[in-house]
Amino acid sequence: MSTTVDLDRLLPGRVVTDPGIAAGYAVDASPQAVALTGDEFTVVRARSREDVVTTLRYAAERRVSVVPQGGRTSTTGSGEALPGAIVLSTATMTSxxxxxxxxxxxxxxxxxxxxxxxxxxxxxxxxxxxxxxxxxxxxxxxxxxxxxxxxxxxxxxxxxxxxxxxxxxxxxxxxxxxxxxxxxxxxxxxxxxxxxxxxxxxxxxxxxxxxxxLGDPPLTVLAVFPDLAATVAGIEALRTQPHTPSLVELMDGPSIAAVQAYGDYGFPAHAGGVLLVQSDRPGHAGSDVQRYAELLSAAGATEVAVAEDRVEADLLLEGRRALNPGLKARGDHIIEDVCVPVGRLGELVAAVHEIGARHAVGTTCAGHAGDGNLHPCFFYDRHDPVSQQAAERAFDDLVRVAWDLGGTLTGEHGVGSLKVDWLAEELGTAEVNRQRAVKALFDPLGIMNPGRGIA
Amino acid sequence: MSTTVDLDRLLPGRVVTDPGIAAGYAVDASPQAVALTGDEFTVVRARSREDVVTTLRYAAERRVSVVPQGGRTSTTGSGEALPGAIVLSTATMTSxxxxxxxxxxxxxxxxxxxxxxxxxxxxxxxxxxxxxxxxxxxxxxxxxxxxxxxxxxxxxxxxxxxxxxxxxxxxxxxxxxxxxxxxxxxxxxxxxxxxxxxxxxxxxxxxxxxxxxLGDPPLTVLAVFPDLAATVAGIEALRTQPHTPSLVELMDGPSIAAVQAYGDYGFPAHAGGVLLVQSDRPGHAGSDVQRYAELLSAAGATEVAVAEDRVEADLLLEGRRALNPGLKARGDHIIEDVCVPVGRLGELVAAVHEIGARHAVGTTCAGHAGDGNLHPCFFYDRHDPVSQQAAERAFDDLVRVAWDLGGTLTGEHGVGSLKVDWLAEELGTAEVNRQRAVKALFDPLGIMNPGRGIA
Known part of the structure; x- marks a missing residue:
């Protein structure tokens, strides 16, 4: 590409001229990402602010689109390469x-x-x-x-x-x-x-x-429930006490299976749902987790264990963090990021499984239960268009449920390209137009990550 | 005013038609406020969103400026009436x-x-x-x-x-x-x-x-220092411990005198400076304030007292809250709101008194020491233009000192009309122009609180 040639001259040593290496910058962690080949876009690895200035000046002069890229862990397609674009990686600016x-x-x-x-x-x-x-x-x-x-x-x-x-x-x-x-x-x-x-x-x-x-190291409770309704009852029970746990994570049975298939992190087999709950309150963490354990048992947990030491607690958290790669290993899927008022979480959880069953697609349901922010997944086979359409319909249905519950289509992953067509429905046309005007103030040529976030 | 007549017809019962009553909406709490008479502007007391909509629709149609008003406690002139403007009070919208x-x-x-x-x-x-x-x-x-x-x-x-x-x-x-x-x-x-x-x-x-x-009721320490340098040493000593007190307030001798002249809140006479420090950490407040007391004594406090009960602690805090009316009772002044990195607080405090002495104006120095955000005052007599100019020069000098120390001209009071001419110097012309463009997106006619915040 002429962009690659031009930028290699302007920024010697910063531009990836080998398409095989450039290909490594094609996708982010979005499950639906489809990789361009390394000769369809240009990769600049900026080392400094000046490198970024040079790249963005060139891009504006030539009306070339720019995709900023960091750790490429986005799940919404916001970091995927675009045809003809400059992928501007700031990954090496690590001061x-x-x-x-x-x-x-x-x-x-x-x-x-x-x-x-x-x-x-x-x-x-x-x-x-x-x-x-x-x-x-x-x-x-x-x-x-x-x-x-x-x-x-x-x-x-x-x-x-x-x-x-x-x-x-x-x-x-x-x-x-x-x-x-x-x-x-x-x-x-x-x-x-x-x-x-x-x-x-x-x-x-x-x-x-x-x-x-820096707080005290948190103490961790693992609670195992026979089904998701009981798990939600556990979340609600935690809310009856005044202070806020430092972590309240939910995983359903299929999520646990995906994690344990990826590596043995110590989660129980055959659980309907588990909660990981932590306290890091200085001087209170010990009594907090004891109280959590009692509340969770009373709410219907069949097994409640306080992690015996840091190693065991870390392993459980590592398991939670391994969920996304575990899901990727399980298969093609779309990942949700809906967030609802915490009081409506039970309804959202119930809807995930109802919607999955209705569309006959595999589901997992996990996320940040303390915030009402869940990351359910709907699975499909990319070689089976019918299954993909079913997963997409399930995804759409869940967005509508989140809205009906007073929630939003994205709690933290962002809009990316995955949900950009939905944004106007959530915000309304007047608001999206105002936001477009804000974007135009900064990016009058419309070359910054076009089609992501807002379109 | 025709605006008053028009709006009284559109919003019966919401418009103040008595100029004597309207006059009560002329000024905010800015020490330099100069009151318009009640027939120079129109007062709308909105009761609902629809009242606000009607007022702002009328204002845009007639190109009339609007000054939104709440509790009128602004110290920067951002809530003062403007000639010919609509003062739009939302004070009764209290749901x-x-x-x-x-x-x-x-x-x-x-x-x-x-x-x-x-x-x-x-x-x-x-x-x-x-x-x-x-x-x-x-x-x-x-x-x-x-x-x-x-x-x-x-x-x-x-x-x-x-x-x-x-x-x-x-x-x-x-x-x-x-x-x-x-x-x-x-x-x-x-x-x-x-x-x-x-x-x-x-x-x-x-x-x-x-x-x-809701946290535990805080416990309060009052530390008395012989001078401001020792007071600053006390603030720095507090910073050596890991957790953050829930309150760290500084008052110099003249601030204490102004408060005690306003009412007896239990502050000591003849102090160079005092610190009020609180902890509200559940289960730790008692040990925290004991440690604060030791640190403050070691830093040079001549007297350190832990408030014996809630009543005594509340009285001290009430005294701190009475500072602004106390300063107003003392006389005409300009109030600063500079904020510097906490590590530069000692230099800022020293500059206040140096600048006051250099311009021969009375000063007080008090504020939120834990944040690096101080509210020094420079006093003058409004019937003596020379004294007023001296106070204004002192004010200007302190803004420059704050910038030199890596700080800002406003930590929390805002820009208002008081500092609007300074904004471009802090932000730079390019940034102010960008901010003007942002304002124009929302307020293309430039009728919302014109001349305040940004001009």
Whole structure:
């Protein structure tokens, strides 16, 4: 491609000229991703803000689309290559500077979430946002999707930790938003606007992130239920106490089977549903998990175990984190990310299985039960169009159920290309038009990750 | 005014037709406010969203400016009447609905902050944002300024608690942003853009606010220091421990004198500086305040007292909250709201007194020491132009010091009219132009609170 030739001249050493290697940048972790070949797009591996500026300036001059890419763990297609586009990877921009007095981290977008956690921990600090893909996903991608994960029930989402950004806009202008101070309200909050914008407004080249004191290691309860109704009763029982557990994760039987088929993480066979529940309250975690255990037993758990040590607890959490690769190993599927008011979670869970049965598609149901944010999957065989259509109809039906329950089509994965056609139905035409106008302010040529997030 | 006549016909019973009563809506709590007479503007007391729609539709048709008004506690002039404008008060829109399962409050903009706290407490829940004016300021105003206050060091600011908004835009269109669910990332985050927009984009008619479990009653330490340098040493000593106190407030000697002249709140005479420090950690507050007391003594406090009971602690906090009226009683002044990185707080405090001495103006120095956000005042006599100019120069000098220390001109009060000429210098021309374009998307006629926040 001429784009590859041009950029290789402008950015020597940054452009992937071998189509075999470029092919490795074709897809993200979206189950429905279909890979372009490595000669259908151009890969720039930016090492610096200046590399990003050069790339975005070139892209605007030549009207070439740009797909920003981080750890490629998106499940909605927001990081997949587009034909003729520049895939702009910031994966190697991994600088981390911790300021323990201000309790901030100033990081490059390529830093892996778990690596930032590890560096912060050396200073007695924590970066809470915790997607299941923490060991693979980048902070830049976390910011692009406003990623959540396993901590949100107590600690919130990525947006709650971003104080300021350096962003390169289409055309190459460098914009700085937000602040390094604890508070600051000068001007409109454009930091929040950029967080969750799915690469459609610009490319993050640096982020100032708020850190918090490192908590005690959490204690973990595993509760096994005979069916999902009882599991939901367990979730509701946890809600009767005043404080918030630091983690409340749900997995149904088919989810557990997918995880255990991927590796033995210590989950029980033949469970209708399990809950993983944690407390990290200093001085209270021990009594908390005992109380959780009692509440969950009373709610109908047939087995309740407090993880005996850190190793056992970590293994269970690792199992939860292995769910997405486990599902991928099980087969082709579409993954949901609906979020409903927590009081309606039981209805959502019931709908997943009813819808799966109605369309005769395999389902799994798992997710962040404390937030009302579930990631059900509907399985199909890509060589069987009938099965694929059935899975798509099941997916559509579940989105409508989420809306009927007062929820949203995406709690944390984002809209991507997967749900872009749905957005106007959720937000309304007037609102989508307003959002298009916001996008046009930043990206008048419409070349930033086109067709993702908003179209 | 014809506007008054027109709107009285459109909104019978909502328009203040008596200029004497209208005059009560002329100013906010800005020390430099100069009152218009009640016949120079029109006051609409909206009772509903529809009243706001009617008012904003009329305003757009007639190109009349609109000043949204809540509890009129702004210190930056953002709520002062403008000549010929409609002052649109939402003070009587005070509905509150608490959903204890979702842990949200759905409120009208006129609800007083302290009233919301009291209602939430009945459900075992808390609304943390806590401006010193909590007993007078409205949630709509808190949202307009992204208000902070005494809790921020541990609990953050208003933006951290706003899940969604209903906003009437110029021309009368009703817009809904955000969500009622715990998480949700469909579309750009326009909720965050509206929070802190100082009434320049639209009028909030309903807010969905996140609540948290009600904590234990905090325990309070009062530490008295011989001078401000020792006081700063005390603040730094607190920072050596891992967890975050729930409140760290600084007052210098002249601030204490102003408070005690306003009422006896139990503060000591002849202190160089005092710190109020709280812990609300369940099960740890007692040991926390003992450790604070030891750290503060070691840092040079001449007197350290743990409040013996709730009454004594409440009286001290009430005294801190009485600071602004106490300063007003002391005399004419300009109030700062600079925020610097917490590690530079000592330099900022030193600069306040150096600048005051250099310009020979009276100063007070107080504020949210845990955040690096101070509210120093420079006093003058409005009948003495020389003294006023000196105070203005001192104010300007302190803004520059804050910038030199890596800070911002406003931590929480907002830009208002007071600092609008400074904004471009802090953000840069390109950024201010981008923000003007954002404003124009919402308010193409430029009639929403013109000259405040951004100009």
């Amino acid at each position: 981390v500077h911790i300021d323990p007095v201000e309790r901030i981290a100033v990081v490059g977008p390529g830093v892996i979430n778990a690596d930032l956690k590890a560096v912060a921990a050396k200073h007695g600090l924590a970066y809470p946002p915790d997607p299941a893909s923490a060991s693979m996903c980048s902070i830049g991608g976390n910011i692009a999707t406003n990623a959540g994960g396993l901590c949100c029930v107590k600690y919130g989402v990525t947006a709650d930790y971003v104080r300021g950004l350096e962003v390169v806009l289409p055309g190459g202008e460098v914009m700085r938003t937000g602040r390094r101070t604890a508070k600051g309200v000068a001007g409109y909050d454009l930091t929040g606007l950029l967080v969750g914008s799915e690469g459609t407004l610009g490319v993050v080249t640096e982020a100032v992130l708020r850190l918090v004191p | 509150v609905h608490i959903d204890p399962v979702e842990r949200i409050a759905v409120v009208g903009p006129g609800v007083i902050n302290a009233d919301l706290k009291a209602v939430a407490a009945k459900h075992g829940l808390a609304y943390p944002p806590d401006p010193a004016s909590a007993s007078m300021c409205s949630i709509g105003g808190n949202i307009a300024t992204n208000a902070g206050g005494l809790c921020c060091v541990k609990y953050g600011v208003t933006a951290d608690y706003v899940r969604g908004l209903e906003v009437v835009l110029p021309g009368g269109e009703v817009m809904r942003t955000g969500r009622r669910t715990a998480k949700g990332v469909a579309g750009y985050d326009l909720t965050g853009l509206l929070v802190g927009s100082e009434g320049t984009l639209g009028v909030v008619t309903e807010a969905v606010l996140r609540l948290v479990p």
